[in-house]
Amino acid sequence: MAKAQLMDFDKALEMFEPVIGLEVHVELSTKSKMFSSAPNPAYGEAFGAEPNTQITPLDIGLPGSLPVVNEQAVRYSIQLGLALGCSIAESSRFARKNYFYPDLGKNYQISQYDEPIAYEGSVEVELENGRVFHVPIERAHMEEDAGKLTHVGGATGRIQGAEYSLVDYNRAGVPLVEIVTKPIVGAEADAPELARAYVSTIRDIVRALGVSNARMERGNLRCDANVSLRPRGQEKFGTRTETKNVNSFRSIERAVRYEIQRQAAILAAGGTIQQETRHWHEDTGTTSPGRPKSDADDYRYFPEPDLLPVAPPAELIGQLRAALPESPAAMRRRLKGEWGFTDNEFRDVVNSGLLAELVDTVRAGATPAAARKWWTGEIARLANAQGVEPSSLVNPQQVAQIAQLVESGELTDRLARQVLEGVIAGEGTPGEVIEKRGLRVVSDDSALLAAIDEALAAQPDVLAKIKDGKVQAAGAVIGAVMKAMKGQADAARVRELVLERAAQ
Incomplete structure (x- = not known):
């Protein structure tokens, strides 16, 4: 053609x-x-x-x-x-x-x-x-x-070029x-x-x-x-x-x-x-x-x-008229005020077609900001890469669980993205993915201090720079610790411990 x-x-x-x-x-x-x-x-x-x-x-x-x-x-x-x-x-x-x-x-x-x-x-x-x-x-x-036809034998799955078609009447009616x-x-x-x-x-x-x-x-x-x-x-x-x-x-x-x-x-x-x-x-x-x-x-x-x-x-x-929920237009005006989004932030959500997902995610326990971040960010990116709707990858309850784990400090953003990938891959609930992949944040200060001391030993000049007031030098140690901990450390906590070491 x-x-x-x-x-x-x-x-x-x-x-x-x-x-x-x-x-x-x-x-x-x-x-x-x-x-x-x-x-x-x-x-x-x-x-x-x-x-x-x-x-x-x-x-x-x-x-x-x-x-x-x-x-x-x-x-x-x-x-x-x-x-x-x-x-x-x-x-x-x-x-x-x-x-x-x-x-x-x-x-x-x-x-x-x-x-x-x-x-x-x-x-x-x-x-x-x-x-x-x-x-x-x-x-x-x-x-x-009507029912559903499945076209067999063609390259595209459409009727053009198919060898024969099968009919499934489950959807009929x-x-x-x-x-x-x-x-x-x-x-x-x-x-x-x-x-x-x-x-x-x-x-x-x-x-x-x-x-x-x-x-x-x-x-x-x-x-x-x-x-x-x-x-x-x-x-x-x-x-x-x-x-x-x-x-x-x-x-x-x-x-x-x-x-x-x-x-x-x-x-x-x-x-x-x-x-x-x-x-x-x-x-x-x-x-x-x-x-x-x-x-x-x-x-x-x-x-x-x-x-x-x-x-x-x-x-x-x-009776049915009296039980109607508010209209989408009224709901959007109300949610924008309740969530505290700017005009541009809320318009981005509406234009993404993900407002219903955000509502359900907030209802399941996530903050509006976290729900917006995950649905319009990482989930939308993965959906675009696969050419599917974001809602087909993950449900609001799962997103809320991941957001709450980040909020509580049990996951970093980096770990949370890995958990999301596991959920989408069908590896189970966020909790099950964390256990299977061993993704929980290391909260043991002794383990973090050991990694910090090792990083400082490899970069002896960094400690002196920090003591001289060059606090930004701590970034090199924090990066080394995060790498050693495979991303399973809280960077903010690592920074606190590095500065404590420098103050001793």
């Missing part, structure tokens, strides 16, 4: 106005699936189960099997709709979305179409430059997830809420960042509600990014593409930016944009064609005949 031509991003914006739309799929953390009693593999022990073991006849489309609505999934969907500022429908209904694909055993998906559970909302999103957007929500509707925005105009050069920040805000919302684990690396939260361009001064929207199932914040931003540049190059050359789905390739930072994108009419929606409309009582909606 020929490499796509790209236009310079700034030049593309001079010629065209970007219009984006975002569809975020949130897997709900119910114990069972949307319409069957099978365990929900997005929740608890069912995650990672052997293929095709978490299924019922309904999940694989066997004749005679009938769906039953998961009440908890409906409650979660209402909560999410309310948190998005949506109106909740007095009555909504399910529909059959008809299309053939191997991971849909029934050959249709039970979804919602013209009568969603929630509609007409808005989400406040703040960008790195301080610009605030109110992203308009068209609807949030309930549906079931997992409860989903799909959040669909209206077309977002006016973002201009901020469009890629806005897409990333919006999905990050959605994750913060669903985590605060407790309705989803929202782990992107597990597919609990996935985004389809729609992008179109229209020439400056034109009212009519351009033809859109839909980049499917982008599963990291960084990739969402990159995918939107790439599509703007790709489409601009095609349009400027007199070409036309194909309405299609596209695949995102993390390794190359490019998209490639998927299938022609169907319009709603092509899916032949009609009311699901086996399910009654969903009509939540007004009392239930009132």
Whole structure:
């Protein structure tokens, strides 16, 4: 496949106005699936189960099997709709979305179409430059997830070049809420960042509600990014593409930016944009064609005949509304004050997409400063090197334990980094890694004094310099002691002991 031509991003914006739309799929953390009693593999022990073991006849489309609505999934969907500022429908209904694909055993998906559970909302999103957007929500509707295909024999793990594909129906029927925005105009050069920040805000919302684990690396939260361009001064929207199932914040931003540049190059050359789905390739930072994108009419929606409309009582909606947590925007304002971060420090945290991890880490016992240091520093560095989300490497409880060990003096920063590496490598809890690797700080002054005396003996002039008031000369001894102790000494304590020796 020929490499796509790209236009310079700034030049593309001079010629065209970007219009984006975002569809975020949130897997709900119910114990069972949307319409069957099978365990929900997005929740608890069912995650990672052997293929095709978490299924019922309904999940694989066997004749005679009938769906039953998961009440908890409906409650979660209402909560999410309310948190998005949506109106909740007095009555909504399910529909059959008809299309053939191997991971849909029934050959249709039970979804919602013209009568969603929630509609007409808005989400406040703040960008790195301080610009605030109110992203308009068209609807949030309930549906079931499809199964998962594994493509075997190709070099990339994708369907292109594969010899055959295997289907796992464990995920088929997992409860989903799909959040669909209206077309977002006016973002201009901020469009890629806005897409990333919006999905990050959605994750913060669903985590605060407790309705989803929202782990992107597990597919609990996935985004389809729609992008179109229209020439400056034109009212009519351009033809859109839909980049499917982008599963990291960084990739969402990159995918939107790439599509703007790709489409601009095609349009400027007199070409036309194909309405299609596209695949995102993390390794190359490019998209490639998927299938022609169907319009709603092509899916032949009609009311699901086996399910009654969903009509939540007004009392239930009132109860769920009263129990809503504070909004992400309000929470950010509160946390910034409570944590004492500067504007730049707090903006760095928000832009990293790690605010939820910091909140959980502080809740687990770390100081805000320590939580920020570890998540946006060493953990983010390791995650970037591996091309994964930081939250996939370590959890907040483990980070809090490491931070507390540093705070108490049981670990130095250097040792703590080694402990972190061990935890990420699967060697156990921080305490277990410390024991296995022998990483605890040497707190025995006699052992430290022995190492100090040895270092002073090797550098006899240093002691005289310190006694003459040249305290900075102690650095050479401290470095030698730290090396001899393999980094397992507290440098501050070593310095105290060196100066005590010089005073004798």
